Amino acid sequence: MNQILYDKKDYQELLLEMLEPLRKWFSEGKARIRLSGTGAGYSGNIIEMETFARPLWGLVPFWAGGGRSEGWEQIYHQGIASGTDPQHPEYWGQCGDYDQRFVEMAPIAAGILMAPEILWDPFSAEEKDRICTWISQINDHELPKCNWYYFRILVNLALKNRGMPYSQERLESDLAYMDACYLGDGWYVDGVSDQKDYYCPFAMEYYSQIYAAFAQAEDSDRCRRLKKRAAEFQREFILWFDWEGAALPYGRSLTYRMAQAAFWPASLLSGAGNCDVGEIKGIVNRNIRYWLSKNIFERDGILNVGYAYGNLTMAERYNSPGSPYWSMKIFLILALSDHHPYWSAQEKPFPRQKRLSRLLYAEMLIQQGEQGAFAYVPAVYNKNVLGHFVEKYGKFVYSTKFAFSVAHSCENLVEAAPDSMLAFVLEGEQQVYVRRRSIRYGVETDHIWSEWSPVRGISVRTEIWPVPEGHIRRHKIISDKSAAVFDCGFAVAMYEDGYQTESGNGESFAEVRNHLQRCRVTAQCGGMEPYFIQAEPNTNLLYPNTCIPAVWGRIEAGITTLETFVEI
Structure with missing residues (x-):
């Protein structure tokens, strides 16, 4: 795979190369990806839906930033139409409380929000109604008190921006709860948990910066506050990376791999922070190269569950064969406009840091x-x-x-x-x-x-x-x-x-x-x-x-x- 990452085309090609092996595993109606392998704490049908949704974390920014690949657009147009149609054999189904499908609604909502010309405008009025009905289920059920609230925030923000029925009450209460999770210096705790881990950078901060980028007009004060937190977080989170591109193996969900660095593209998307763009490019590129040097792919090119190699011993109960495609979050960088300074910036070495630093809130x-x-x-x-x-x-x-x-x-x-x-x-x-x-x-x-x-x-x-x-x-x-x-x-x-x-x-x-x-x-x-x-x-x-x-x-x-x- 191409590890020379300079302009947008390089990143686009890498994304498409990583996703290409998935093509042959789509179901007939394109609403599921059927990978063989292990189970998780939810059914096989939900696993297949999860595997369908997670590549969107890369494809949505690809489309939002002007990228086009006719085959992928056709696949996801057909798949979303099939999956949200109760009369279709591949319908994704009715959800219950704490349902894994709420997690997978987030990249679909992000697509409606960020790339409507691909994941909204081409659908008929009837199809749009079915899509909204299906993702709106998240407003009718209980969620774990954690970063999952941001999935509902993204759904309601997307519905609101497209002029569709949404829950303002849920939107306001969920945002208030996310604020209550804030600790200081950019750090959040993931809801009712005690640990401080990657769910701050690749969840709480990541989603908050998407919100800050797309809700500026109606919620400017909050967006300004969220961007300020991200700027503070940059100063501390940079310490989790080393000079060669590796990030700390610490905490859960490590099979998401290069999502470790997804916060940096999110902060560029919202315009948060004062970090040098060349330094951010260096952090992102070195982390991507670090992962591409590891044994993270099966023989057919599918991402495996594990860390530096396929390893089920370290997996969590929610790690299915499609779960590692959360790593596509790093490709949020592709949502940046063609004229963003990132694309012409020279990759800079890792900035020198103090030998020992105390992270108070972490x-x-x-x-x-x-x-x-x-x-x-x-x-x-x-x-x-x-x-x-x-x-x-x-x-x-x-x-x-x-x-x-x-x-x-x-x-x-x-x-x-x-x-x-x-x-x-x-x-x-x-x-x-x-x-x-x-x-x-x-x-x-x-x-x-x-x-x-x-x-x-x-x-x-x-x-x-x-x-x-x-x-x-x-x-x-x-x-x-x-x-x-x-x-x-x-x-x-x-x-x-x-x-x-x-x-x-x-x-x-x-x-x-x-x-x-x-x-x-x-x-x-x-x-x-x-x-x-x-x-x-x-x-x-x-x-x-x-x-x-x-x-x-x-x-x-x-x-x-x-x-x-x-x-x-």
Whole structure:
């Protein structure tokens, strides 16, 4: 695929190349895309509708910015007409409360709003009525209290702009709720959840900037406020990227991949912020190239579920075969006019950042440097009902250089793959216990601390101090039982050139390295020995086979203090 991204034509060609493999999987009426593969927490019919809708996140801006591809226009015209016709065999159906189809109404609404000459004007009056009737179902049902409210906002804004019946009451109340989710410095919390993750940039901020771009005439004060928030957010969110284009693997929905950078096109669309256009182009382009260098496509060119390779272990219950096409959000850049400065701007290197930054409302420290971006977090997140939240939010440190690992089980260290964790194995057991949530925590300007309990009878206070070469961990453990304890570093790829392990017992350390990565874990106190965990395959997000360096020792009932230096 073309990775030289300069003018609009380059981005248009890349979009169409990524979508081309989907063509042969459309149903006869074009209202569904039928990919083989895994299931999700909703029916196969809804999965097929989802897979139909998600490419629109790329095609709608393509059309809005003047792009044309007759075949895709015909497909989506026919598909929307079929899917919204109750008499058609491929009708998308009646929705219920909390229905996944509400998510997929958003790109259709965005098309009506942003590209009416393709997704509105060509339909007959009767077809338009059926489309409006189908998407208006979102006004009659309950939604989760989270970014889903923006789906209803987009639907009502689109209906309003086309002069069709809509709910002003829903529009106002939903916008008020989104305002209530705002924290500061551009950060939103995703409704009733506690974690701060990509649902701020690729959902809350993303949709708010579309709203700000298209509701300016009737809601100018709010739009001005939304753009100001995006400008503030730019200053902090840039820290989630590294010099090579990778963004932090942190939190849920990571299979959406290059949607990580979709906020930047959204901020350009609304005209928010003061970031240099060349710097934004560099961030966007490097992130796209980063993903195109990974094994993210199946043999037939369809995006797979996973991160740097196909990996169902890390998936959430809402990840269907079509879900990864949320990544098309990055192509919002195509909605920019042909004369926008972005298209002639030179791609600039990643701007130099402070070594250590405290993100107050995101509740994390970010360390920037040649080794990448590292996020120090306190293990604060909502109920774990979607898949592997302990691993996605509970590690000590998250890194663009190493990514994190998800457990196959907690039955032993190999399957638990407890990278960037302090792991306990009780006397006479094999079960692995790690930090799940913090009981109390603090994010200071130069370190982070948390108090947590891996299992009944053991409590831990952990302090983590970033230093230029890595970080120092200090643990105070109060236990009423004996246990083996393993302080684990980052997972390092095994089958890369230069792979090697090294250990020492005088200075107790374990090191794993290859030509891409290096992690050394050194005990700063006595009684600890080196240890290597060859993790179960397909636990790490970046590499299928990894080895985790660690130091370990035995603790008895009482108080134990450990100090470890994790060097990169």
